[in-house]
Amino acid sequence: MSPDPPDPQLLDLAQSFRTTLRHTVFLSRSMDSDGDITAMQMSTLGMAADAPLRVSRVAANLGIRVPSATEQIIKLEQAGxxxxxPDPTDSRAVLVKLTAQGRAAWEEAGRRRNARVAALLARLDDGERATLAAALPVIQKINHTLG
Amino acid sequence: MSPDPPDPQLLDLAQSFRTTLRHTVFLSRSMDSDGDITAMQMSTLGMAADAPLRVSRVAANLGIRVPSATEQIIKLEQAGxxxxxPDPTDSRAVLVKLTAQGRAAWEEAGRRRNARVAALLARLDDGERATLAAALPVIQKINHTLG
DNA sequence: GCTCATAGTTAGGCAGCCTAACATTCTTCC
DNA sequence: GGAAGAATGTTAGGCTGCCTAACTATGAGC
Structure with a gap:
C-alpha cells in the first residue's frame, strides 16, 4: 500500500506528460467552439450513435452524475x-436515442472538427505524424487504465 | 482561403487524435481532484513561480478573460x-507574485500529481514509454501551433 | 492639459456540475 | 402475493467558473 519508490526517470516522463496534457486540454477547449455543440454533447451523441443507451450509462461514460446527465440530455432533446x-425491458430506465437530425448534426460536427484538427496535423512532417500515430494507442491505454 | 482538400489519411489520424484527446481530457479531469488546488490554479501558480506577472498575462495564458482571472487570483490571494x-513601472498594472506558502503548495501538489501519473506510466512497458516520450514533443508542437 | 488607450475591478447573468430528496419500478425473500 | 430494499431518473437548490458591460484609475500622444 505504500506509494511506489519514486523512479526519477518515470517522474520526469510524468512531469512532461502532465505539462503536455495541460496544454492539450487547453487546445481541446479552444477546439470546442464548434458553433453550438459542446464536447460533452458530441460525446453523448457519439454514444447514442452506436445504440440507444440509458441515462446512467451516459453519466458514467461522461464521468458526471446522473442528474447532470439528465440535464444535458434534456437539452439535446429540446434541440431535437x-x-x-422508456426502456421496454425496464420501465424505470430511459433510453436515449439519436434522432435523424441528431445523427446528421453529430456527423457534420465531427467532420468540421476533424478538418480543423487535420489542418493542424498538416503542419507536421511525415516522421512526426508517424510518431504521433504510434503514441495514440499508448495514450489510449493510459486512459483506460483508470476504468 | 478554401479549406485544404481533405486528405483521407490525415483525416483518419485527426479522428484518432480527437478521440484520444477526448478521453485524455476526461483523465485530466479525474486527476484534477487534488484535494484543493484546481488545474487552473496549478497553472497560475506555475506561471508565477518563474516570475511575478500581470493579471492580463495570467488571463492570456489560461485562455480566459481578465475579469475571470481576477476572480481566480483573488481566491489564490485569500488562500495566501x-x-x-502594484507594478512599480505602471501603477495601473497588478503583479501577481507567488508567496512562500504558494510555492510550497505548488511544489507539493506537483509532486503528488507526478506520482499519480507516474503510477499510471509504470504500467506501460519500456517500448510504450519510449513511444510516448517521443510523441510528447510532437503534441507540444501541435499545441503551440495555435499561438 | 485633453483625449484616448490600457489595466483591473465590480456587477450581473448563464451554464454545468454537485448533493439531497423524491417518485417509480424492479427484485428478493418470506 | 406482499413487504422491504435496491435501482433508475427527475426535481430542487446551491456552488463555481466563465462571460459581457460598465466603471475607475493610470499612462501615452498630440
Whole structure:
C-alpha cells in the first residue's frame, strides 16, 4: 500500500506528460467552439450513435452524475437531437436515442472538427505524424487504465 | 482561403487524435481532484513561480478573460498562495507574485500529481514509454501551433 | 492639459456540475 | 402475493467558473 519508490526517470516522463496534457486540454477547449455543440454533447451523441443507451450509462461514460446527465440530455432533446423513450425491458430506465437530425448534426460536427484538427496535423512532417500515430494507442491505454 | 482538400489519411489520424484527446481530457479531469488546488490554479501558480506577472498575462495564458482571472487570483490571494502588488513601472498594472506558502503548495501538489501519473506510466512497458516520450514533443508542437 | 488607450475591478447573468430528496419500478425473500 | 430494499431518473437548490458591460484609475500622444 505504500506509494511506489519514486523512479526519477518515470517522474520526469510524468512531469512532461502532465505539462503536455495541460496544454492539450487547453487546445481541446479552444477546439470546442464548434458553433453550438459542446464536447460533452458530441460525446453523448457519439454514444447514442452506436445504440440507444440509458441515462446512467451516459453519466458514467461522461464521468458526471446522473442528474447532470439528465440535464444535458434534456437539452439535446429540446434541440431535437435525441429522443427519450422508456426502456421496454425496464420501465424505470430511459433510453436515449439519436434522432435523424441528431445523427446528421453529430456527423457534420465531427467532420468540421476533424478538418480543423487535420489542418493542424498538416503542419507536421511525415516522421512526426508517424510518431504521433504510434503514441495514440499508448495514450489510449493510459486512459483506460483508470476504468 | 478554401479549406485544404481533405486528405483521407490525415483525416483518419485527426479522428484518432480527437478521440484520444477526448478521453485524455476526461483523465485530466479525474486527476484534477487534488484535494484543493484546481488545474487552473496549478497553472497560475506555475506561471508565477518563474516570475511575478500581470493579471492580463495570467488571463492570456489560461485562455480566459481578465475579469475571470481576477476572480481566480483573488481566491489564490485569500488562500495566501499569491500576493497582489502594484507594478512599480505602471501603477495601473497588478503583479501577481507567488508567496512562500504558494510555492510550497505548488511544489507539493506537483509532486503528488507526478506520482499519480507516474503510477499510471509504470504500467506501460519500456517500448510504450519510449513511444510516448517521443510523441510528447510532437503534441507540444501541435499545441503551440495555435499561438 | 485633453483625449484616448490600457489595466483591473465590480456587477450581473448563464451554464454545468454537485448533493439531497423524491417518485417509480424492479427484485428478493418470506 | 406482499413487504422491504435496491435501482433508475427527475426535481430542487446551491456552488463555481466563465462571460459581457460598465466603471475607475493610470499612462501615452498630440
Amino acid at each position: 437531437l435525441v429522443s427519450r423513450q | 498562495l499569491v500576493s497582489r502588488q
